[in-house]
Amino acid sequence: ALAQETVKIGLILPMTGPFASTGRQIEAAARLYMQQQGDTVAGKKIQLIVKDDTGVADVTKRLAQELIVNDKISVMAGFGLTPLALAPAPLATQAKVPAVVMAAATATITEASPFIVRTSFTLPQATVPMAEWAAQNGIKKVVTLVSDYGPGIDAEKAFTGAFTAKGGQVENLRVPLANPDFSPFLQKVADAKPDALFVFVPSGIGAQFMKQFVERGLDKSGVKLIGPGDVTDDDILNGMGDVALGAITTQHYSAAHDSPENKAFVEAFKKANPNMRPNFMAVGGYDGMHLIYEGLKKTNGQGGQALIDAMKGTSWTSPRGPVSIDPQTRDIIQNIYVRKVERVNGELYNVEFATIPNVKDPVKAAK
Ligand code: DHB
Structure with missing residues (x-):
């Protein structure tokens, strides 16, 4: 008998740093996902190869090259920043190798x-609903504080454009991505006395921000x-304490999302990883694997152009709610939820209280 063919997935992530x-x-x-769905798709064995890029772009590129040339991966995935x-x-x-962001x-x-193709989100997609909520809820003057690189600048522009269009006033501040010291910026916020501070920092950095927010007395x-929702991500929210209570954010995923699919996901994730709670990064990874599996089913295990084409238009019920891959842009179309940090059964959660359905990336929708 022929040996079973193997389909390799290269998962490149910042595992350190x-x-x-x-x-x-x-x-x-x-x-x-693989534990639940098994490691055979279309009769082929799925092999996951995880590589640590340490958060350095040159390393990501080198690892991708090695995975393509030496390991002959069918698809690459991950991409933390x-x-x-x-x-x-x-x-x-x-190389015509699909890359699932x-x-x-x-x-x-x-x-x-x-x-x-992308299973996470775009900052403008998550942010425009925040501007609309703020304008409708008595917020008139806002200072934005964002990490000074792609997603922060996207968030700043999306918020400022949508909020000023509704008559709001905005002042923009940017903080370096690497080793951020928020205190001089928070002093400016304290002096400006806006109704609200709009913050974007990447996942994991919210705890540092929150600590300095309290040190500057801004909580009072x-x-x-x-x-x-990056600043109150579910991985670190519990460690922030009462200072986070009442924060309003807009995003595509909360561990508190009330659906049978999410309850099952959170329970299984916690069981497999006892000291963790899944955040929006986890759901991006879980759905990314689902998209790869569904694509491979359609192509009978083939990668390349056939696989990326098969992924376009795929729709499913994610733990985050209903989603689909926009066949034109290869971005994900999804609900954005308005959430408030609350204490539920002794734990802090982003509790969803409003839904904006089927949101596309507004930047590409406008083109
Ligand atoms: C990016 C990284 C994050 O951790 C996040 O929460 C949002 C965006 C990024 O670099 O694209």
């Missing part, structure tokens, strides 16, 4: 290669905390 929580969450979710998704994009195009969220990423200043 300041963004290791993103890697840990995505790897755990990808392994959970925007620079880490952009660096290997030309390789995906040249499970984390990085700058709007333009999917335009870097026709072989890129009456300045409301708003933003896309």
